[in-house]
Amino acid sequence: MRTLIYMAMLLITFMSVCFVSNARAEGYPDYLWGNKNFILCGAHRGYACYVDKSSLVVEEYNPPVYKLAVRVVNVPDADRGNVTPSDTYVCHMFYDWNERKMYELGHDGKWRYIYPVGPMAKTGHYFVGEMAFYIAYKMKFYGGREWYDEETGRLQYPNWSDSLYTLVDKAR
Numbered sequence: 001m002r003t004l005i006y007m008a009m010l011l012i013t014f015m016s017v018c019f020v021s022n023a024r025a026e027g028y029p030d031y032l033w034g035n036k037n038f039i040l041c042g043a044h045r046g047y048a049c050y051v052d053k054s055s056l057v058v059e060e061y062n063p064p065v066y067k068l069a070v071r072v073v074n075v076p077d078a079d080r081g082n083v084t085p086s087d088t089y090v091c092h093m094f095y096d097w098n099e100r101k102m103y104e105l106g107h108d109g110k111w112r113y114i115y116p117v118g119p120m121a122k123t124g125h126y127f128v129g130e131m132a133f134y135i136a137y138k139m140k141f142y143g144g145r146e147w148y149d150e151e152t153g154r155l156q157y158p159n160w161s162d163s164l165y166t167l168v169d170k171a172r
Contacts, residue, residue, distance in 0.1 A: 027078075027079035027080075028040055028043040028048045028078050028079055029048075029078065029083070030167050030170075031050075031167075031171065032048075032050045032073060032075065032083060032085075033083055036053070036170070036171035037052055037053045037054040037171070038050040038051070038052055038053070038073060039051050039053055039131065039167050039168060039171050040167060041072070041127055041128055041131050041164070042124075042127055042128075042160070043078065043079070044120075046076060046077050046078065046079045046080065047074065047075070047076050047077075047078065048074070048075045048078030048079070049072060049073070049074055049075075049128070050072070050073040050074075050075065051070055051071075051072060051073075051128055051131050051132065051135070052070065052071040052072070052073060052088075053070075053135055053168075053171060055069075055070055055071035055090075056068060056069070056070045056132060056135055056136055057069045057070070058136060059092070063097060064096060064097035064098040064099075065094075065095070065096060065097075066094075066095040066097070066133070066136075066137075067092070067093065067094050067095070068092075068093045068095075068132045068133065068136055069090055069091065069092045069093070070090070070091055070093075070128065070131075070132045070135075071088055071089070071090050071091075072088065072089055072090070072091050072128055073085045073088045074086050074087050074088070091104060091105075091128045091129075091132070092104070092105035093105075093128070093129045093132055093133070094111055095129075095133060095141060097141075100116075100141070100142070101113060102114045102116075102129045102130075102133075102141060102142065104128075104129060114129055116142040116147040116158050117147045117148075117149045117156040117157070117158055117159070118149055118151060118159075119151070120159060123158070123159050127158075127159075127160045127164060129141070130142055130143060130158070130160065130164065131164055131168060134164070134165055134168050135168055140165065142158045143157075143158055143160070143162070143164070143165065145157075
């Protein structure tokens with residue numbers, strides 16, 4: 001009987017530690033300042049990226065070609081409660097639905113292809129283009145399907161989870 005009680009206490013302690021660790025790992029507010037116009041788009045090493053939904057502009061609507069612009073707000077130490085942005089910028093995106101290719105306008109004025117899968121260095125640590133497209137058209141661009149990754153030779157899903165779409169839907 002003592003062994004059973006000891007095992008139960010050990011299990012409860014283990015589960016409590018795991019729950020607290022998972023809660024702390026999340027640590028980033030879904031909406032900056034609690035404002036549902038500022039939706040968490042990505043977070044990495046304390047740095048959070050928010051898309052300002054209210055700033056979205058359709059620059060070109062000519063299916064299968066789309067161009068969108070949206071303001072992005074970066075917040076350092078967001079996992080520690082900071083809500084003061086370090087910078088903001090406007091991100092310009094180009095989409096070709098037939099080719100299923102997404103591009104971001106770089107600081108050099110050139111369009112940079114955004115890969116649907118691969119290492120974070122290749123796909124980016126945040127997913128502004130996917131979120132902007134979903135906000136504008138309520139359609140997933142890269143999400144919801146597998147893509148062939150040339151580096152691994154396998155089919156893979158994009159680096160974000162469906163929570164990206166859930167946060168947008170909750171903000172509507």
